[in-house]
Amino acid sequence: MTEDEWEPKILVFCCNWCSYAGADLAGVARLQMPTHFRVLRVMCSGRFKPEYAFKAMEQGIDGVFVLGCHIGDCHYLEGNHRAKKRFEVLEDMMVHLGVEPGRIKIDWVSASEGVRFQAVITEFVAHIKELGPSPLGGGR
Amino acid sequence: MRHDEEPRIGVFVCHCGSNIGGWLDVPAVAEYAGTLPYVVHSEDNLYTCAEDGLAAIRKAIKEQDLNRVIVASCTPRTHEPLFQATCEEAGLNRYLFEFVNIRDQCSWIHMSEWDAATEKAKELVRMGVAKATRLVPLDRSTAPVELVAMVLGGGITGMTAARAIANSGFEVYLVERRSVLGGLLNRLHKIWPTEESPRQLLDGLEADLEANERVHILTGTEMVDLKGFVGNFDVTLMPVEGNGDGLDLKVGTIIVATGADEMKPDGLYGYGEVEGVVTELELETMLREGNLPEIGNAVFIQCTGARGQRVTYCSRVCCMTGIKNAMELRELYPEASINVLYRDIMAYGISYEELYQRARVKGVGFIRHPKEEPPRVETGPDGKVRVTYRDVILGRDIVQDVDLVVLSTPLVQHEDAKELAQMLRVPLGQDRFFFEAHVKLRPIDFASDGIFLAGTAHGPKDIEESIVQALGAASRSLTFLKAGQVLSEPIVAVVDEDSCIGCGNCIEVCPYGAIELKEGGKRGQVAEVNPGLCKGCGTCPGACPSSSIQQLGFTDEQILAMITALANGGD
Amino acid sequence: MEYKSVLTTCPYCGCGCNMFLQVIDGHLVGTLPSKTHEISRGSLCIKGWNSHEWVESPDRLRTPLIRGEDGELHPASWDEALDLIGSRLQAIIDDHGGDAVGLLSSARCTNEENYLMQKLARAVVGTNNIDHCARLCHASTVAGLAGTLGSGAMTNSTPDIPLADCILVTGSNTVEQHPLIGSRVILAKERGAKLIVVDPRETPLSTMADIWLHQRPGTDVAWLNAMMHVILREGLEDSEFIEARTEGFEEMRPVLDRYTPQVSEEITGIPAAELEAAARMYASADKGCILYSMGITQHTNGTDNVKSVANLALLTGNMGRKGTGVNPLRGQNNVQGACDMGALYNVFPGYQKVADEAARAKFDEAWGVTCSDVTGLTVVEMMHAAHDGKMKGMLILGENPMLSDPDINHVREALSTLDLLVVIDIFLSETAAMADIVLPAASWAEREGTFTATDRRVQRIRKAIEPVGESRPDWRIICDIAGRLGAEGFDFQSPVHIMEEVVTVTPQYGGIDYERLEEGGLQWPCPSPDHPGTPILHVDKFTRGLGLFSAVEHQEPNELPDDEYPMTLTTGRMMFHYHTGTQTRRTPALDQEVPTGYVELNPEDAKRLGVNDGQMVEVKSRRGKIHIPAEVTEKVQPGVVFIPFHFAECAANLLTNPALDPVAKIPEFKVCAVSVEPVKGGA
């Protein structure tokens, strides 16, 4: 695949209560954004395991984005706290590995923040495009 | 955990009229779905959620012996129960249904990218198929509902809702943090169109409530803690002032009717700086208490702080309030010149337009100013208030010294609403009002079951609308109370006792104390989930180093299959 | 609580790693590698780490079994079983002579047991029909190196390998088959040694090699000759060494002349330039080390291949020094020892030839019998003899020809014609399931003895737990059978005593005793009690005196692809399983790693055949067919498929060709012609 043909593959974990609803709201409002992301719905951002990021990137996914409720708003009290903490370690690991830490990101979008969903997605997709294909994909 | 039979998957791709079909190639998505592993049937429908679409699902389940169904259409947040029920009608366990959202999160947000949106829809379907292949039938369990409701907020909305619930035979706690019931109505002078005193309205309601032994009125009280879920909330209430004893309640449903506040427009149009500048509510108080100054002329300034000035929204009720009060002043001071300065007048519906016309007939002046040039208010000579405004029709600035400037400000959310929202684990919208589950389909519900909203806590509303919504919320609440039990989603955590070592990570992260250690397993101790307490957040599998605890419906196997399907283009 | 940490030697491959079995209250709970052992140095491979897992498996044979009139195997007492064996075996010997009986010994068993097994054959049954699975792996090495160097064993030591400047690995998937030797190659490479891999199939080493040549299967002589051609052409040979230490060079030279890199390219498919680069790289290294294994030996010209490898080392003087040598990596924990002990159809212990009258006289005297001078039958020949009705009874110790031998359908027919089949094993293997009488053996963790690792390192194994059920150590079982046949000289009380006899008749083992072994392994030749052992062979002179060059010509494999069977099948092993899987497939950690077999198929072929990764295919040869999932991978070249042979449910050896190397009688496991087709309805 040449540089020109490359299109990023981006996996977005959305929690059911806030960010998935926010994503829906963005749709209802017809807010346009890049196509390169695919949403995987989980009930809570606390369901996210950093291990998923390894599995995804190893198989050629270029960026992993986790969206949850804002801190304090978690439908399940503290699930997003755990997600955030796991992410801290994951991000540190990326730095040591020499993989751009921006390939993985966690952020918060509430059910009413369709506009914010559009904004964070657009920005993340643009950033991954800038970074190019994941160096963890392909090969070993 | 694998379902025994070989999967036979049916995929139904919805055009949603042109909502999906107009922006991506639905037939191509359906055709592609047919090529995926284990997919034995695929079709596209104009509206899968319409009766003929549902009939097609039922038919295919029967004729094709489907044991998994996927609908690729809108969002599970609105339509999943419908399709699940359809599967059940055809004899298929409702958890063998998988939803793929290709509208809200695809066609609607990629309206100029036909090819890419089509490709994305295919990939989303592929991920859905990967998950569906690994779905297993699950059973919902029931839990009893505490036959008690709680209404937060003792204004007209809360009182109405409480009365309706009590009249239907259920206990209800009405919690108001002020010392009296009535909320904002206590501060109004007259209410339109009956022109009666709000007191009359409130007194009648309050008498009803006090007379009903099923109603427990708790004024001067606020909620400080909330645990549990629909049917079984644990509420802790405390007196607002003093160190009185708290009260722990068990309630089945909650209605949020905490109302709103009038915006204090500090710094706008001389408010707080210039003598003689008041808000509508302050005017109503003066009217009620009869301590108005002599007025020769007065000016109302509409949209103060609203529609982009301080808040973005139109507060809906301020036009009526301003017109109503202008007319009252007009009646009190027939000689006075009363002018309403406005950008747009919103006199919606049947009775309000009539009110507006009547005000004009009675000689209230309505003067339009451009949005870009709001009136200026300063201290004028002789203790009067000098108002300078641009008259659009005259096309020039007018300077007027008046006795009173009344600012029509919007209703705003309470300062501390966020705390309450977090306690309830329900969202606030961008304007900080409580945010409903779905604007059209679930306008009284929150996304969280068992909590409903009504009145101005939801956004600016007049009394009539608040009462309507109060009755709606009461009725939604009664749906649960009358059922007496709730079906719980079976997406709970389960432990593999062969691999669990009882390290306790899951116990540590469970927000509901739903996991405990018991004897057993290879290490003599294993985690055990109480499915009644587990709410299915899935935080525990995220903390298990050996994947020994899984969330049904969101297992590692299912999620990994979706990831792989996305990455590799297939199994 | 009782806790023991028992030092022993790994039961899997020939590396000879040492480990501590962890025993609590009489049960195995774990394994820890020995940190002070020269080979393992704190490490093990996945098989070693999990070697304790199967020992107490519920599947273990716990009592003797006798086939009843209902055709089923039934539990029996030891006395019943042994008496029955004694009487029926004796009857066959009486009626048909000793040569109507065949014995298969086992490279999985100890030196002591192999010694007893061949003694049972020669001194009691009266036949040289004794062989074991070395026939199937390195018979050509034994034949080829004995002829050229004088000793059919690895010339150097495992700890030497990292000292090489250039390592040439061919026909050996070293990392997977000899992990702790493979790891040394990786470390050597990391330290800067050059690595050349010649293998038709991608292996972990080939991917990190400086040069990886992938030849068409079965064309090794051609590229080896061509390498030597280049070396001579460019004057990179070690003339001094050739002059002083070798013979036969001039006779070989004209043959090499014909094998130009271009000729080789035509035969092997290896681009001439790459071959030349490899030749230069190996020849210009100060210390060049060759590692090879069954990719070289398992051919109808296996012996020639081995000789050719030896030629290359001799030509460059890479012999007799640390970090050099010709190093056949022997497959099993004790395949070296089983050969050393004479569990072969043609030699007594210590490679003393049966055909040699003096040798026979020596053993006649030692054992107090008259040994037969009739050369015995090899593994595959025994199957033929059985098939033809000439062989009446077989005694099989710990081997599983029903999975390990070529052309299994033929093996099944052969075994079912026998009057008596006795199998001694730890599990009811595919072969044991066909037996008339099955005897339960104690496992390696339940008995004492010695194994000889691939680098001729004789090491102890030690009993960690009591034998499960009524199982007994193999040495005791053999003694009991001998006893039932009325033999004397089998009244050993322990393996120590057996070794005391072994050393008196086996010169290479002359100086070995258990007390010395307590302090660590000893590498043979160790002819006397004060001899320190021999880490490197052929230091000053070759065992046979001078190193002998052999003129070897390329020969096509016995069966080549044609229209009906258009693809080449090559077979082999993998990291996670061992041989016929009786142990590894009962080891959860290994079974879950690779639960079943697969056929590796190049994406090009897969596309042509319309086969997806994971899809069931039918692989068919002239001898049989199997259904097996496809693994679509670039590890194999187009036109070549690979199947690991460990899995009974999709046994590669239903397909393989039993054609033999005329000298070593090793079958051609590495090449046969097959067809591949998708199975209808296979998902």
Place this chain on the structure above:
Amino acid sequence: MSEEARGVVAEVLAKGEVDGVLGLREDEGAVGPHYFRKGDDLDSLVLSPKYALPLVLRWFRLHSPDTRVGAVLRGCEERALVELSKRRQVDLEMIEVIGLACTAEEAKECGCVNGSPTNVMIGTPTEGLPERREFLALPDADDGARLDYWKAQYSKCIKCYGCKNVCPVCACEVCMMADHGWVRGGSLPPKFATFHLIKAYHMADRCIECRECEAACPVSIPLTEMYGRLLRDVERRFDYVTGADPEQRPPLLTTLMDEPILEEEEEGGG
């Protein structure tokens, strides 16, 4: 020092409060773990090389939970017990730690910064250890050279699982490294992003830097270079030091309430 150790162990055994003492023995030319009982000849007791004794203690607990044992343990091994006890895999009450101080040379060889066990009974507490472990100088991330370095290291892997098997704080019955859902079975070398990085992530709040994994690695992958770096990060971010305090909960299990990153987040929130 072995002489001193024999005396101490003899005393502990004589007191009779433990069933036996786990230590090391030199026998048959090899050193390995051994369980010394009262009355045993202690001449064969030695102190090195280090073996993963906490792992053996875990097996003890598994098979004989009611037996109280003594163990000659170094600092890192004691820390391993602390981490194991946090995960309910050993009961500290049931183990009498006979603290063995590493010599300065031993500590240096391990790159150890934590020195001795809490209660040194054998040897002298090591002094003057560096404050920070010195890591290999890794290339800069910019040009991907750092990733190339790790790829080269991890690609040597022969999937022996020795790093997991020998790890005193890896206690899972079923390891994700061996789970096909996560790591493809049978492939060599294993894909490192799942095989090695999942392990590394799991080590971030539990590795005690005993470096047994590196000792067990047949191809010398510098595993604790990654684990150690993550430990430093966890320490910096969450003020958590593995093996130090049996009462301190692993930080990935607690909420954000205790940590400073919450404030940081609210800015970005909205």
